[in-house]
Amino acid sequence: MVPLAAPTASLQRALEPDPGPEELSVLWPLLVQLGWFLLGLSAVVLIGRLLVQPVLTRAVRRRNRNNPTLQAAVVLYFRLFVVVVGALVGVAVAGYGAFLDDSALVISAVALAVGIAAREVIGSLVSGIALVLDPEFNVGDHIRWSNGEGVVQSIAFRFTRVETNDGELVTIPNTILTAHEIVRPYGRGNLRIVQELGVDYADDLDEALARLTDVARETDGILADPPPSAYVDELGDDAVSIRVRYWVADPTRRDVFAVRSAYAKAAKDRLEAGGITVSPAAEHELTGRIALDDASLRD
Template sequence: MTSPNAPSYHLWGWTIPAALVVVQATTPAPEVGPGELIEYWPVVIRIGWFLAGLLAVVILNRLFIQPVFARILRRRNHNNPTLQNALLRYFQVVVIVIAVFVGASIAGYGPALGDSALLISAIALAIGVAAQEVIGSLVSGIALVLDPDFNVGDYIQWPNGEGVVQSIALRTTRVETKDGELVTIPNTILTSNEISRPFGRGNHRIVQQFGIAYENEIDDAIGHFEDVAASIDAVLADPVPVVYVDELGDEVTVRIHYWIEDPGRQDVLATRSEYARRIKHRFENEGITISPISELEITGRIGIDDSGRPR
């Protein structure tokens, strides 16, 4: 309790005991110096090691790994720059994640990462279950990119259709069908089904069948088949066209094999059409009957009534 005679100060109409003023005036201010900073030095060291590890991985990737990876992508997918950029972007994200883990391990946070491995695994499992279809398509897209026999511009056939590959993305592949439609196919369908590539694999063999009448000389007809094939510029001279007698039925079925060089689907259709037109014209000039009309023997009786009309 303050004595009535204790000294005091008057400030703006307020009376303040001198003892309070003395106490507040003598309270020492906190000092900040090198001694206090030393306590934070281990944290600074760990941050430095973390940044050093992270930058080392990033620089190594930028100078050596990423240029090699980019060259491989351009060589494998030179017709698909969209896919090149997407894969490079995903690759950079993976590198950053690896750099963070490397930096944390060098900084001494490896045990902490190990203790949280169960949590990280649980999160990864939850994400995988929720996005398994998307992840499956991404994995399938990477598999298609790495397949040297699957490229933009290839003509492919799969169980539900056929067409020319226009673009390969990480989740889907776009194919232009023979009717001109652009179809988007999930990559999982292409990797889980049988795909054939009938064209674009070097020399392509074309097989056509024709029927000729029995009264025609078969050897002469075979000679005309071979000569017409040799007269077409697109047909290769080596291997030479070969003609086979395939079947004896209502007519003599003849099958001819000839080869053209590295065609597309339109090239095959054009060559088949050219050969059919030329062989028709040649046989008409030579008097050889192609696919004669089959003769049918009809048995039965026809009766005529009183009016003279058949019944």
């Protein structure tokens, strides 16, 4: 008896029955649920991208024109948020809302674990949102905080970059800026500047005060109202300490340095022209005896 050859793969596929209505009826509910999920996800994503995102982008750009880093971060986080919300809506529309209700405890536990593990990151994000919403904190501001000072270059949700007076770029976590006081010395109205110098005790103090006040009135950048003033501050060991007080309107740090330098130079020239000694050298009278240890010098 001759054995029969095994059927080939093509012959097996030909012998297999085509999927009929019964097989399709089993898959149909799954296809319907998948369609509803994609429909819910797509609807939320489209609404977020086409309607909400342009409004949000314009608002952020209007509030932070000089901060493209923040604008890009807002768009990125918003898109992630829209995708997550769209996925939840899709699951609910597909008929799996009961699954979310049953898993609420598990989801809460996972969220708690993630929150504990990422508490520093979340704290920085919350602090970043607070800085973004603060109308008095902007890119280009000169700020002074507990560990230094400089000009704000960019504001992100987690950190802020500041260029220091030495030209270094410092990345500061937002939690530090929101937990401590921030001083904005420049660009917030009139700034009062106080400069100190010393004159000799033998000089005429009234003449020195009058000359210092006149120089302040004549220096470019110094306001006439409020008027500048000079007064004796302290009687030191070697000189009389004088303070000069004047105001500069809406200055930047560079403006302040320029005005201080111009005033100091003009004040020095004016005082020396009147025979007034600026910052006299310290003099100390020494008394006592000198002992010689070399025997040859005693002979």
